[in-house]
Structure formats: structure tokens, C-alpha cells
Amino acid sequence: MKKIIALLLALTMMLALVACSESTGSTGSTGTSSIAVCLSSEPDTLDPALNSAVDGATLISHLFAGLAKWTQDDSGKLVIAPDCAKELVEGVANADGTVTYTYTLRDGLKWSDGKDVTAKDFAFAWQRAASEALGADYGYMFEVVDGYGTDALNVKAVDDKTLEVTLSNAVSYWNELLAFPTYFPVREDVVSNEKWATDPSTYVSNGAYTMKSWEHNSVITLEKNPSYADADKIKMEKIEFYLSDDSNNMVANFKNGSWKLIDDVPTNEIPAMKEAYPDEFKVVGQIGTYYVCWNINKDILPEGTTLTGDEAEAARAEIRNAISMLFDRNYIVEKIGQAGQVPASSFVAMGMTNPDGTEFYKTAGHNDGFDGYYNVSKDAIESNFNAAVEILKKYYDYDGTKFTNFPTLTYLYNTSEGHKAIGEYLQAQLASVGITMNMENQEWNTFLNTRKSGDYSIARNGWLADYNDPICFLDMWTTVSGNNDVQFGKDAHANAKLYSMDLTDLGYDIKVENGTWGETYDVLIKTIKSCTDNNVRYELMHRAEDLLMSTGCICPLYFYTDIFMLSKTVKGFFSNPLGFKYFMYCTVEE
Amino acid sequence: MNSKTLFYILKRIGLALLTIWVVITVTFFVMHAVPGGPFMSEKAISETAQKALEEKYGLDKPLLEQYGTYLKDIVTRFDFGPSLKQRGRNVIDIIADGMKTSVKLGVIAAGIAGIVGIVLGAWAALRRNKLIDKIIMVLTTAFVSMPSFIMGSLLLVLFAITWMILPANGAASGGLVLPIITLSLYPMAYITRLTRSSMLDVLGQDYIRTAKAKGVSGGKIIFGHALKNSLIPVITYFGPMLAYIVTGSLVVEKIFAVPGIGRAFVKSITDRDYPMVMGTTIVLAVLIVVMNLVSDILYKVVDPRINFD
Numbered sequence: 001m002k003k004i005i006a007l008l009l010a011l012t013m014m015l016a017l018v019a020c021s022e023s024t025g026s027t028g029s030t031g032t033s034s035i036a037v038c039l040s041s042e043p044d045t046l047d048p049a050l051n052s053a054v055d056g057a058t059l060i061s062h063l064f065a066g067l068a069k070w071t072q073d074d075s076g077k078l079v080i081a082p083d084c085a086k087e088l089v090e091g092v093a094n095a096d097g098t099v100t101y102t103y104t105l106r107d108g109l110k111w112s113d114g115k116d117v118t119a120k121d122f123a124f125a126w127q128r129a130a131s132e133a134l135g136a137d138y139g140y141m142f143e144v145v146d147g148y149g150t151d152a153l154n155v156k157a158v159d160d161k162t163l164e165v166t167l168s169n170a171v172s173y174w175n176e177l178l179a180f181p182t183y184f185p186v187r188e189d190v191v192s193n194e195k196w197a198t199d200p201s202t203y204v205s206n207g208a209y210t211m212k213s214w215e216h217n218s219v220i221t222l223e224k225n226p227s228y229a230d231a232d233k234i235k236m237e238k239i240e241f242y243l244s245d246d247s248n249n250m251v252a253n254f255k256n257g258s259w260k261l262i263d264d265v266p267t268n269e270i271p272a273m274k275e276a277y278p279d280e281f282k283v284v285g286q287i288g289t290y291y292v293c294w295n296i297n298k299d300i301l302p303e304g305t306t307l308t309g310d311e312a313e314a315a316r317a318e319i320r321n322a323i324s325m326l327f328d329r330n331y332i333v334e335k336i337g338q339a340g341q342v343p344a345s346s347f348v349a350m351g352m353t354n355p356d357g358t359e360f361y362k363t364a365g366h367n368d369g370f371d372g373y374y375n376v377s378k379d380a381i382e383s384n385f386n387a388a389v390e391i392l393k394k395y396y397d398y399d400g401t402k403f404t405n406f407p408t409l410t411y412l413y414n415t416s417e418g419h420k421a422i423g424e425y426l427q428a429q430l431a432s433v434g435i436t437m438n439m440e441n442q443e444w445n446t447f448l449n450t451r452k453s454g455d456y457s458i459a460r461n462g463w464l465a466d467y468n469d470p471i472c473f474l475d476m477w478t479t480v481s482g483n484n485d486v487q488f489g490k491d492a493h494a495n496a497k498l499y500s501m502d503l504t505d506l507g508y509d510i511k512v513e514n515g516t517w518g519e520t521y522d523v524l525i526k527t528i529k530s531c532t533d534n535n536v537r538y539e540l541m542h543r544a545e546d547l548l549m550s551t552g553c554i555c556p557l558y559f560y561t562d563i564f565m566l567s568k569t570v571k572g573f574f575s576n577p578l579g580f581k582y583f584m585y586c587t588v589e590e
Numbered sequence: 591m592n593s594k595t596l597f598y599i600l601k602r603i604g605l606a607l608l609t610i611w612v613v614i615t616v617t618f619f620v621m622h623a624v625p626g627g628p629f630m631s632e633k634a635i636s637e638t639a640q641k642a643l644e645e646k647y648g649l650d651k652p653l654l655e656q657y658g659t660y661l662k663d664i665v666t667r668f669d670f671g672p673s674l675k676q677r678g679r680n681v682i683d684i685i686a687d688g689m690k691t692s693v694k695l696g697v698i699a700a701g702i703a704g705i706v707g708i709v710l711g712a713w714a715a716l717r718r719n720k721l722i723d724k725i726i727m728v729l730t731t732a733f734v735s736m737p738s739f740i741m742g743s744l745l746l747v748l749f750a751i752t753w754m755i756l757p758a759n760g761a762a763s764g765g766l767v768l769p770i771i772t773l774s775l776y777p778m779a780y781i782t783r784l785t786r787s788s789m790l791d792v793l794g795q796d797y798i799r800t801a802k803a804k805g806v807s808g809g810k811i812i813f814g815h816a817l818k819n820s821l822i823p824v825i826t827y828f829g830p831m832l833a834y835i836v837t838g839s840l841v842v843e844k845i846f847a848v849p850g851i852g853r854a855f856v857k858s859i860t861d862r863d864y865p866m867v868m869g870t871t872i873v874l875a876v877l878i879v880v881m882n883l884v885s886d887i888l889y890k891v892v893d894p895r896i897n898f899d
Binding site for chain 1: 625631634676761847860
């Protein structure tokens with residue numbers, strides 16, 4: 001009997017050993033020339049044109065080189081520097097207002113399979129990325145290029161080394177776009193194989209690294225590309241990007257030293273991690289706003305109200321704006337977010353700058369005492385709250401402590417502990433004045449669908465910038481925009497004539513009084529997009545935000561931050577405001 | 591094997607095919623009825639681009655036509671189509687990739703659960719009310735009542751963080767040890783308890799007493815008579831155990847970042863990656879149907895008294 005038990009146990013152990021021995025990969029980096037990190041789970045795609053994820057952009061920025069790149073100057077300041085281009089030239093204005101840029105490529109640029117990188121590769125890649133046939137999420141990044149929306153962009157390879165591109169008008173963030181993955185080159189014969197970006201053997205790139213291996217759902221290994229033009233500046237020989245979708249698992253691997261950087265920390269672990277790893281818990285700015293949006297077409301006036309038409313919409317705007325002032329954003333960032341977020345009182349996020357270098361949000365709202373459209377400092381909370389109650393009293397019955405006839409609201413959010421906690425705080429604040437708000441959570445894809453189709457009254461929302469220009473926060477609210485969740489200018493709101501704007505002081509022959517959304521906001525955005533004077537352009541963008549905020553449909557809560565854990569042993573790391581992380585200049589000290 | 595058995599097996603295979611067809615059909619239509627779509631993202635793409643993509647993947651066709659094409663492609667060409675999210679990859683390749691790890695994880699976990707469970711169960715039964723029996727019973731009670739996400743997290747903290755003797759990442763060398771242990775503990779404990787009680791039952795039977803009276807050796811009684819007969823309930827548990835391992839691996843794969851099929855399955859649903867949802871569902875359905883069939887047939891092998899009528 002004992003023998004047989006021993007035999008069976010031995011068999012079991014053998015099975016377990018098989019499990020151990022056949023696995024691949026390693027527990028982490030050991031030398032100083034390799035690093036193991038984890039940003040996220042398996043990327044959907046590593047095709048520069050198709051990618052729209054931040055983790056994908058980080059990988060692609062290591063694998064490809066565009067005309068420009070993000071890097072640090074000698075003082076450690078983040079700058080955009082030429083990469084494949086010899087220099088980042090100034091544009092030449094044409095008579096019709098368009099601007100032409102002519103770039104010369106550096107000598108000796110090679111693809112990872114040894115062929116030369118030519119201007120034709122850039123021209124091809126841009127046409128491809130912008131084409132509707134490809135249907136790329138970020139196709140609209142080429143909106144600034146002349147010819148966007150037609151069959152072809154106005155970009156051409158004059159010869160192998162010269163690329164000429166014409167923009168509809170001067171854009172201050174053009175160089176930044178050149179460093180964005182959607183603008184990276186790909187080669188026609190490579191991408192003609194639809195599977196090219198899924199396997200290292202067909203993944204031909206031109207950047208600082210080449211893809212050594214991709215074990216799906218497990219790890220992507222990059223190795224330094226010796227034929228990269230600036231290879232002598234690249235310090236890290238090998239980068240392993242582990243793929244995990246579980247933030248608790250990431251923390252475990254960070255704690256035991258396997259992974260040197262993890263890009264996610266579970267919300268409930270944040271206080272503990274901050275305390276245990278004060279030097280390794282990193283908070284950096286990220287250009288984005290967490291906010292609540294209202295469906296402009298959902299009525300919130302009390303039953304039996306005598307207000308109708310434009311008067312009713314004007315009242316709703318006042319009510320929504322008042323409700324925005326009931327919330328304590330400091331409580332949200334300190335007690336719920338806990339990751340260094342900044343209370344917000346305007347929509348265009350922190351990190352966006354005016355032409356003079358000052359923060360856009362600090363000059364928003366045109367208020368002297370505070371930044372943005374309402375004062376969100378701690379000492380203003382009580383007065384905000386009282387002022388809001390006074391406004392609401394104009395429209396609803398008040399019994400001395402609570403409103404008694406505010407219709408019940410339903411707050412829509414996507415399933416997540418963090419969003420739920422914020423929703424519950426908003427719910428409690430509203431309940432304190434007698435407003436009932438129910439909570440409804442939906443799974444992500446369903447949620448997006450519901451919100452986009454306007455089938456909600458009030459919903460959680462958030463927006464991250466794609467480039468450092470306020471327009472990417474403002475053009476999403478035009479009537480036809482696919483991201484117009486508020487439903488501005490649609491259905492009943494299409495006929496609401498209560499918006500005014502006067503651009504005559506800025507040299508435009510545009511003055512509208514009591515116009516519709518389409519006659520004002522849409523026109524304003526169009527004007528901004530064709531404006532060539534940068535100072536005027538920024539003033540127009542401030543006015544667009546004023547108009548947007550006057551509707552009360554946007555209730556900003558905080559500006560996002562990017563949190564991650566970075567081991568003390570890693571030197572030379574940096575990330576950019578879009579959240580892309582750069583490991584090429586890193587060293588690891590064991 | 592007599593003709594009755596053969597007929598039974600054929601009937602069961604037919605039923606299995608029918609079950610799979612029902613699963614395919616229901617999943618197909620339910621999946622399309624869920625709001626949202628594969629090209630839905632926070633940053634919306636233009637309507638024309640969306641149309642171009644839908645046309646490319648045949649999503650612009652009427653639903654019934656899509657269903658017909660889908661069935662035809664599977665049956666005639668074993669083609670599950672391309673993934674809509676991981677562009678450039680075929681569903682069958684993604685599934686094959688994930689299955690490699692998941693099958694290894696599942697088979698080893700099931701093997702360990704079966705072997706250790708039976709040994710411990712038999713041992714506890716033979717040493718009834720002794721110290722070892724009590725220890726085994728206390729431990730198995732604990733393992734049966736602890737859900738895998740707690741057990742997994744506990745093992746992760748102890749072995750991967752506190753003692754650092756095993757990796758926390760399923761892709762690393764030795765990374766499957768913790769997931770396998772996590773996944774096998776519950777069925778192992780269950781089988782132990784099942785074997786013990788069934789063995790005790792068998793040991794009290796008249797024929798065992800007769801064998802003892804006739805002077806048959808202890809080992810022969812246990813292995814020749816008692817163990818085989820006490821395994822019937824354990825075989826019944828084979829089907830449910832597989833279902834447990836398949837569903838349990840969804841959780842375990844997530845906790846330990848194991849590159850298995852479980853994660854792909856869950857992600858495909860949130861992504862509305864229709865061909866992936868179908869592919870993974872079909873694979874899991876086939877697996878469970880086949881395993882239930884095998885366990886039913888095994889019954890007959892172990893216990894010839896069982897009648898297939």
C-alpha cells in the first residue's frame with residue numbers, strides 16, 4: 001500500500017515538474033542592459049496606423065521612428081526633436097492660406113530588413129492611415145493636412161529624401177503630430193500582408209528597437225536595432241514588455257522585483273503603495289478631464305412648469321450649472337481618486353498651454369480670484385453650495401432643507417469601483433438637497449453605445465488629449481461630431497436659439513444673436529480651424545469653451561494624472577504628457 | 591461492446607452535436623442583440639470608416655445571412671474567421687495560442703486533483719477516526735470552502751511576494767506552478783471527501799467481509815475490490831470537475847497573468863469581437879460536451895451493472 005501511495009505521489013510530482021520546465025520567459029531582468037516592465041494586457045494591434053491605445057503607442061515609439069520624436073534635452077526638459085528628418089523646418093505660407101513643409105530625410109536611414117527608408121514610405125503611410133478604407137481610430141489625426149476627407153492627402157515624396165506636405169493652415173502642434181505614432185512610416189510591400197504586425201518575422205520597423213519575439217498574452221521582447229541612426233545614444237539593449245490585465249498581479253510582480261515599471265495600481269492599493277514605496281510611486285500630469293455630462297435634451301424641470309421652448313432650455317442651463325457647484329471636488333480627489341488629481345472647474349485640461357506659455361485652464365472663465373468657471377478651492381465650497389441652492393429655489397419647491405419636486409435622475413457609469421465611488425459621492429451630495437439620483441452601471445461597450453446615442457440623462461465621462469492643443473477638447477462638441485455625447489444641436493436642441501457670439505473684435509465679420517448651436521458653436525470651431533493667427537486662435541478657443549460651459553452640460557470634476565510604479569534602480573526614464581513611456585535611455589542599477 | 595452500448599454511444603454523439611449547434615445558434619443571436627459593437631470606441635471613428643469596416647467583415651449583411659455564412663465556414667472549412675479587434679490575426683490562431691497554456695494548466699490540475707484526491711481519500715477511509723483522517727478532513731473542508739480567487743491571492747502573496755520562491759507571472763519559468771495548485775485544490779479536496787465516504791461505504795459491504803473471512807490479503811481487498819467500486823462516484827464528478835476547471839481558470843488565469851484562453855474569452859465579450867466570442871464559446875462547449883460523454887462511457891467500463899436504456 002505504502003509503495004503504491006509513494007508511486008502515485010511521485011507521478012503527481014512529475015506532472016508538476018512538467019508544468020514548471022516547459023514554461024518560457026524569465027522572471028525578470030538581471031543585467032543592467034535589459035529591463036522588464038508591464039504596461040497593460042495584449043495590445044490589439046502594433047500597426048502604427050491602427051493603434052489608438054497608450055500602451056501600444058509606447059511600444060510603437062520604441063519600434064518606429066517618425067520625422068520627429070519626444071526626447072529630453074540636456075537640462076532634462078521634454079522636447080520634440082528631429083528623428084528621421086534632418087531638421088523640423090518652418091512652414092512656408094501659400095497664397096491660399098495653406099502652409100507647406102518640406103522635410104529632408106537624414107542619411108543612412110534603414111528598415112530593420114536592411115532596405116532604405118524613403119520619403120515615399122512616409123507619404124504612403126500617411127495616405128494609408130488617413131484613408132477611410134482602413135477605418136483607423138486615429139485617422140482624424142490627419143485632419144490638419146490639406147486634402148483630408150478627400151481621396152488623397154496633400155503629401156508627396158519629391159524624391160527619395162524629400163517629403164512635401166501641405167496643411168490647410170498653420171498649426172502650432174504640427175511638430176508634436178510628427179512624433180505621434182499615427183504619423184510613423186510603414187512600407188507598402190510590408191503592410192500589404194494584412195498579418196504583418198502580428199508576428200516578429202514580418203514586423204519590419206525603422207526605430208530604435210526591433211521586435212525579437214511576441215508571445216501572445218505573455219511578453220513582447222524588443223532588442224536594440226544596431227542600424228538605427230541614433231543607435232549610439234540608445235542605452236537599453238533589451239526591453240521585455242510583459243502583458244497582464246490584472247493590476248493586482250502587476251503589483252505582485254513589482255513587489256518581488258520582477259517588473260521594474262508597472263503602469264497600473266489598483267485604486268484600493270494606492271494608499272498602501274504610496275506609504276510603502278514613497279520614492280517609487282509616481283504621479284505625473286496627463287492631459288485629460290474627468291467630468292459628468294448631461295443629455296441636453298432630457299428635461300429636468302419640475303412637473304407642471306410653465307417654462308417652454310428656449311426659456312426652458314435657458315432655465316435648464318442655469319440649473320445644471322448650479323448643480324455643478326454642489327460638489328466638493330477636493331473631497332473627490334483626496335478621498336476617492338487619491339492619485340494626485342487636480343480639482344477642475346473648466347473642460348480643457350490642465351497641461352494645455354496658451355501661446356504665451358501660461359496654462360489654458362488658468363485663464364479660462366475670465367475670473368480674477370480663481371481659475372476656471374467656478375471656484376473649486378476648499379474655502380469656496382460652502383458659498384458655492386449656498387449659491388447653488390438659491391438658484392435652484394427659483395425653479396423648485398423648497399421646504400427649508402430640501403427640494404421636493406426635483407425629478408429623479410439616473411446616473412449612468414461604466415462598471416468600475418472608482419467610477420462607482422465617485423457616483424455615490426455625487427448621489428449623496430444631491431440627496432442632501434433632496435434630489436434623488438439612482439445609479440445605473442453598464443459594461444463598457446454597452447455604456448459607450450448608450451451614451452453616444454443619448455439614451456441617458458446624466459453620465460460619467462472623461463477625455464484624454466491626443467496632442468497639446470485645446471481644439472481636441474472643443475471640436476468634439478460640434479453637432480456632427482461622433483463624440484457629441486451631450487447631443488448638442490440634435491433633436492429638440494437643434495432649434496434652441498439662445499446662443500450669441502460676437503467675433504467682430506477679433507477681425508471676423510461674424511456676429512450672432514440668439515442663434516442655434518449650429519449657427520454659433522459649429523461656426524466658431526470652423527473659424528478656429530481655419531484661423532492662422534495663433535493669438536486670435538487661442539482667444540477663439542477660450543470663447544468656444546465659454547459657450548460650451550454656459551450650457552451647464554459639462555460638469556468637470558478633476559484633471560487626470562498618470563500614476564505608475566517605477567523601481568528606484570531605473571535611471572534615465574521619462575514619459576510624455578500623453579502618457580507614452582520611454583525606456584530607450586534607461587539604465588538599471590542592481 | 592454490445593450493439594446496445596454502441597447505439598447508446600451514437601445517440602449520445604448525436605445529442606452532443608445538437609447541443610453544440612444550439613449553443614452556436616443561441617450565442618450568435620444573443621451576441622448580436624447585445625448593445626454596442628466591435629468598432630465602438632471612446633473616440634468615435636467616422637461613419638464612412640465604420641461602414642467600410644462593417645462591409646469588410648460582412649457585418650452589413652442581414653443577420654440571418656451572416657449566421658448562414660458563419661455556419662457554412664465552420665462546417666466546410668473549419669474557418670472561424672478573423673478577429674475584429676486584433677486585426678490581422680485569425681480566431682483559430684488566437685484560440686490555439688491560448689489553448690496551449692490552458693490545456694496544460696487544466697490537464698495537470700485535473701491530474702493532480704484526481705491522483706492526490708483518490709490517494710488521500712482512500713488513506714483517510716482506511717485510517718478512519720485516526721489523527722491522519724482528521725487532518726485530511728479539516729484541510730479538505732478548508733479547501734472546498736475557499737473560493738479560488740481567495741486561495742489564488744493567498745498563494746500569490748505567500749509564495750511570490752513574501753517568500754519569493756515562485757514567480758507571480760504565469761508566463762515566467764515555473765509560473766504555472768501556483769495557478770495549477772490553486773486550480774487543483776478545490777477538486778482535489780472534493781475528490782478526497784468523495785473517495786473517503788464511498789470507500790467507507792464499500793468497506794462495510796458484505797462481499798468485503800466475505801473476502802476478509804476467506805483470508806484474502808488486505809492489499810488485495812482494497813485494490814482488487816474496494817477501491818475500484820468506490821471510484822464510481824468519483825467518475826460521476828469528472829464532468830462537473832472539468833466545468834469547474836474551465837470556469838475556474840478564467841479567474842486563476844487573471845490572478846496569475848497566465849496567457850490562456852480564459853482571458854481571451856472574457857475580453858472578446860467586452861470587445862464585441864463577434865468571431866472571437868463564437869470561437870471561444872464553441873471550443874468550450876465542445877470541450878464540456880465531449881468530457882461529459884467520456885465520463886458517461888467510463889461509468890459503463892467501471893460498473894457493468896449500469897444499463898444504458
